[in-house]
Amino acid sequence: MNKHTFVIIGCGRIAxxxxxxxxxxxxxxxxCDIKRERADDLAKRYNCRAYYDLGELLTxxxxxxxxxxxxxxxxxxPQTIQSLEVGKHVVCEKPMALSTRDCENMIFAAExxxxxxxxxxxxxxxxxxxxxxxxxENDKLGKILSVELNCFWNRNEAYYQDSDWKGILQKDGGxxxxxxxxxxxxxxxxxxxxxxxxxxxxxxxHKGLIEFEDSGVVALKFYNGALGSIHxxxxxxxxNMEGSITIFGEKGSVKIGGQYLNALxxxxxxxxxxxxxxxxxxANDYGFYQGSMxxxxxxxxxxxxxxxxxxxxxxxxxxxxxxxRVIEKIYSESxxxxxxx
Numbered sequence: 001m002n003k004h005t006f007v008i009i010g011c012g013r014i015a016x017x018x019x020x021x022x023x024x025x026x027x028x029x030x031x032c033d034i035k036r037e038r039a040d041d042l043a044k045r046y047n048c049r050a051y052y053d054l055g056e057l058l059t060x061x062x063x064x065x066x067x068x069x070x071x072x073x074x075x076x077x078p079q080t081i082q083s084l085e086v087g088k089h090v091v092c093e094k095p096m097a098l099s100t101r102d103c104e105n106m107i108f109a110a111e112x113x114x115x116x117x118x119x120x121x122x123x124x125x126x127x128x129x130x131x132x133x134x135x136x137e138n139d140k141l142g143k144i145l146s147v148e149l150n151c152f153w154n155r156n157e158a159y160y161q162d163s164d165w166k167g168i169l170q171k172d173g174g175x176x177x178x179x180x181x182x183x184x185x186x187x188x189x190x191x192x193x194x195x196x197x198x199x200x201x202x203x204x205x206h207k208g209l210i211e212f213e214d215s216g217v218v219a220l221k222f223y224n225g226a227l228g229s230i231h232x233x234x235x236x237x238x239x240n241m242e243g244s245i246t247i248f249g250e251k252g253s254v255k256i257g258g259q260y261l262n263a264l265x266x267x268x269x270x271x272x273x274x275x276x277x278x279x280x281x282x283a284n285d286y287g288f289y290q291g292s293m294x295x296x297x298x299x300x301x302x303x304x305x306x307x308x309x310x311x312x313x314x315x316x317x318x319x320x321x322x323x324x325r326v327i328e329k330i331y332s333e334s335x336x337x338x339x340x341x
Contacts, residue, residue, distance in 0.1 A: 003027040004307055005064045006091075009054055009079055010071030011038035014093060018068050019046050021300040029064050032057045054079055058086050066303065069093055072165040073173050077102035080117065084109040089116040091303055095181040096320035098173040100328055103321035110317060118303055118313055119320030122295035123182045124189060128256045128264045131274050132247070136190055140272045141249030147191050147220070147228035150257075151180045152241040155234035160209045167210035174212040176327045180232050185315070185323045186245060186261070187220075187228065194228075194326055196221040199333040205235050218330055 004026040008015050011033035022028045023046060030049040033039040043050035051057040058067075067083040068091040069076055077097040080090045090110070096119050097103045110117040123129060135141060165171035172178050188194070197220055201213035214235055220228035236242075244257030244265070252269030267274045298314075305311035 004066060004304060005029050006066045006068055007031065007057060007061060007064050008042070008068045008070055009033075009057075009083075010069065010075075011035070011042040012070065015042060015068075015070040017294065017296045018070055018091075018093075018300075021297045022068065024297065025300045025304045026066070030057055030061055054082060058083065058088070062086075065089055065307070066091060072171055073098055073177055074165070074171040077106055080106050081109045084113050084115050084117070087113060087115065089118070089303075089307070091118045091120065091299070092320070093120045094185075094320075094323075095173065095177045095327070096317065096324055098177060098324070100321060100325045103317070103324050107317045107321065116306060116313065117317045118299070118306070119315045119317060120296070120299055121182060121185045121189075121315040121320070122299050123186055123261055124315065125295035125298040126256075126261050128274065129186060129190075129245075129261060132245075132254060132256060133190060135252075135254075135269070135272065135274075136247075136249075140252060140269055141247065141254070142251035142270075144191055144222075144224060144226045144247060144249050146226055146248045147187055147222075148244075148246040149183055149187050149228065149230045149232075150242055150244045150246075151183050151230070151232035152236045153179055153234050153243070154236045154239050154241075155179065155206075155214075157206075157209060160206070167206070167212075169211040172210075172212070174327070174331060175210075175214060175216070175232065175234060176330060177324075179234060181323050181327065183232075183243060183245075183261075184230075184326055185319070187230075188322055188326065189319070190245070190247070191222055191224070191226055191228070193223045193322065194220050194329070195223050197326075197330050197333055199330050201334045213334075216330075216334075 006022045006026050006028050007030045009032045028046050028048050031042045032051040036052050039050040066089045069079050070093050080092050083090050160167040199218050201216040203214050206214040215233040218230040240259045243261045246255040255266040257265040264274050302314040
């Protein structure tokens with residue numbers, strides 16, 4: 001069987017993870033980055049061709065099947081649409097885009113050109129999260145009453161100074177887009193859609209570094225009547241502290257935590273116990289900081305199986321858009337001029 005062919009657009013840190021798993025499941029034909037040294041280095045490492053312009057790559061590589069978008073947030077929508085328009089399937093890193101309208105345009109392009117659009121949400125594959133999802137679907141917790149999401153990470157001065165887009169509102173979008181969109185996805189996936197939000201945000205330690213908040217507290221109401229809260233910050237001292245979801249149901253309570261939602265911390269459920277009790281997997285390691293769970297192998301396994309007609313898309317574009325819509329709603333509830341007070 002011939003391997004499916006891929007190209008990577010954007011050769012930064014997360015592209016290294018994509019390249020590794022593309023080579024395991026498919027064939028990496030080329031990479032592209034406007035920073036020539038990045039493209040050259042990744043191309044040399046994986047013995048593939050380097051490009052410095054997306055249009056040139058798409059013109060010169062007409063036979064490739066899938067474009068993996070690993071560029072800064074603000075480029076996800078235009079580069080996805082450009083790739084779909086020439087008949088390529090797309091794997092798009094989080095966040096899907098920085099506005100619901102951009103997401104809608106991406107979905108429209110995928111439908112118009114009959115191509116697949118995959119959104120990367122690799123935290124869904126964390127074993128305790130998978131087991132929690134199954135427990136909820138099997139009604140082990142009964143009616144969900146309330147949910148608590150905590151995201152306590154560290155992003156220091158060097159993190160933003162090392163980037164030419166992070167911290168810039170129009171390119172980054174905000175802390176919920178860049179750091180914590182995975183976590184928003186999980187509460188929507190586990191509990192359902194949100195009807196109402198109330199928000200407080202502040203920039204305490206990153207004035208002059210970022211154009212938005214470094215911390216926020218959000219109160220939520222879900223369609224199913226459950227209440228929820230999100231407490232997030234990038235001010236955890238020196239290092240990431242916690243990424244956790246706690247769910248209270250009629251028949252049980254459970255907390256999945258650790259630094260990256262990789263550990264079962266508590267389960268008290270009527271007639272049921274989790275089997276995943278050990279810390280599992282590792283985070284994506286970017287040198288002086290760490291990100292979300294490293295489950296990109298599962299993402300690409302799903303891509304291959306979908307293209308072979310064996311599975312459905314694990315995280316589809318509608319789900320990706322829902323995350324963006326909720327983050328937009330959260331941000332619309334608090335004004336930027338209050339962040340410097």
